[in-house]
Every structure is written in structure tokens, then in C-alpha cells.
Amino acid sequence: MAAKTTSAIRVLEDACRAGGLPVTTQRREIYDVLVHRTDHPTADQIWDAARQRLPELSRTTVYRVLDTFVKLGVATRTPNVGAAVRFDPRTERHHHAMCRECECVIDVESPNLDRIRLPDGALIGFEFDDYSVHIRGLCAACQRRRSRRESATRKER
């Protein structure tokens, strides 16, 4: 675990050096929070978590640091349907399942989805870089919520 944290931070350090940017305490903490989460947190959620260890940390810095991460290529903004931007520490090709009720996002691993053949981007004037598959559905928690609600309704009658 400790070893894993160390190697994860190294990714950030290398990226900062490559970009000629200083490795600050804030960047380290924020990256550490992000890289240990798989729930595609918003800037505010990251701020809440990082403040536990860095109480002086300002929201502004979180926004700026996340922006830097995206530019450095150590994080991505994930497509989402809500009003707050979400971030993902994974930059390789992978896929997402999104709950239609609670809007939570879960990573989907699938070698099949990784090797889809895209149409020719030139047809719509695009240069295609990469893609991901977004699956909509109902997550486990919301399925439970739904059946609880249904059995409650049945009892009422």
C-alpha cells in the first residue's frame, strides 16, 4: 500500500518535471486523493478529502491543480450529465457505466470494448484520437432502493 502510493506519486513527479513545473505539496496531496478513488469525484469532493490532511487548502487551488493535471496528462475530465465537472486519474482507454438514478459512474473493463473499429473521422471532418463506451443503466444500490420501494408500496395497499 505504502509502496503503491509512492509509485503513484512518482507518476505525478515525472509529469511535473517533464512539464517544467514544480512539485508542490498541494499537487501531491490532491493527486494522492484522486489516484486512490475510482468514483470519478468532482472538484469539491476532492477538496473535502484533501482538506483532511491539508486544512489550509483552498477550493481555488483544487480547481487550478486539477486543470494542470489534465494538461500534464495525468488525469482526465470524464463526460458526465450533471452540473459539476468530474475527474478520473486513469488516462488509458477504458469505459464507464453510469447510473440513470444516482448518476454514479463505475469503470468497465472489457478487452472487447477496447478494440472497437471506429468509422472514418474524415466523414465528419474530425481527426479521431480515442474513444470510450458509456453505458447507461441502474447501479446495484439503486436496484435495491427500487425493490425496497416496491415492497413498501405493496404493503400500503
Added chain:
Amino acid sequence: MAAKTTSAIRVLEDACRAGGLPVTTQRREIYDVLVHRTDHPTADQIWDAARQRLPELSRTTVYRVLDTFVKLGVATRTPNVGAAVRFDPRTERHHHAMCRECECVIDVESPNLDRIRLPDGALIGFEFDDYSVHIRGLCAACQRRRSRRESATRKER
């Protein structure tokens, strides 16, 4: 053209009746704006367009009406990486190309992408409904912008 507008509006009217909701002037105008656009506009862009014909229309109403459309199933919120929610009048399976520079979104038609085999949702506790493919890349306009910038840089030297 006129015939197309009429039949498009019928989709909304049917949906409202099915949901037991009144068909208001505002809902008609907003639907008319949305259904004739393919650029996945934000609520504000829709407001700007609809106000041309309905000057009293308030922003609040646009937000509420779009929400109703999504609940009625005549529009969807499209996944996006920016700070403003975007809407799409298409509810059938289709795919999107998104520009990494300007964040514009263009529809991608492809029978191949329409028949991807998804992994088993149960593996991550999900009930999968549907999916779409999100392609990232550089749009035609941003490609031109880029080459213009490059030739300008060359002249400077």
C-alpha cells in the same frame, strides 16, 4: 419543412398526453428549438433561441421544461466534460464525437457502433439499459485554427 415541424411537435404532444401533462406554448417553442438543432445546446443557448419568438420566456422555465422533456423521454441529457448541462432531442441509440479543443459535439452515425456486444452488467452489479460511444478528437474548425496558428508562427521567425 413546415410538415416536418408539425410532425415533430406531435411527438411532444403525444408524450405530454401520455404523461397527463398540458401542452403549453412554452413547451412547444422550446421543443421546436431543440428538435431542429444537432449541436447539443445548453439550456442557455436554447433560451436565447426560443426568446426570439417568445420574448417573455424565462430562463427558469427553460430549465424546468427541459427537465420535463427528459422525464417524458423526448430528450436526453448528453454526457459532456464542460460546466453546463447539454441536451439532445434524439433518444435512439447514436454516438458522439467531441472536440478536445472547443468541446463541440457532433453526432456519429454508424451501424457498426450500434451493434456492439456489451459485457455482462451483473459483473459490476449493473442492469445495463443502453450505451453510446464517445469519440474524442479535433473538429474541422479547430484543425483549421491550428494550421493557421502554425503558419503564423512560422512567419514570425
Added chain:
DNA sequence: TTGTATGCAAAAGGTTTGCAATGAT
């Protein structure tokens, strides 16, 4: 020492809510 990052305060979007008046069926 130098250039960049940070924190604060304030502003600028974007979205939601309460309430009285209006409109659709």
C-alpha cells in the same frame, strides 16, 4: 533568486426554489 503556485476575496456562470399569478384541460 526567479518564476510559478497558493490563498483570499470577489465576480461570474449555471441551476434551483418559493411564491403569486396565469394557463391548459
Added chain:
DNA sequence: ATCATTGCAAACCTTTTGCATACAA
């Protein structure tokens, strides 16, 4: 007549900006 919708104003949440100070290299 009835119930839902609309517009307004205000609140709320998210993100950005300007500026003086602090920090990493």
C-alpha cells in the same frame, strides 16, 4: 373548476479571476 405551469426574485452551487504573498527549484 382544477391542477399544473409560468415568471420573477432570490438563493445556491460551481467555476474563474485579480492580486499580494509564499514556495520550489
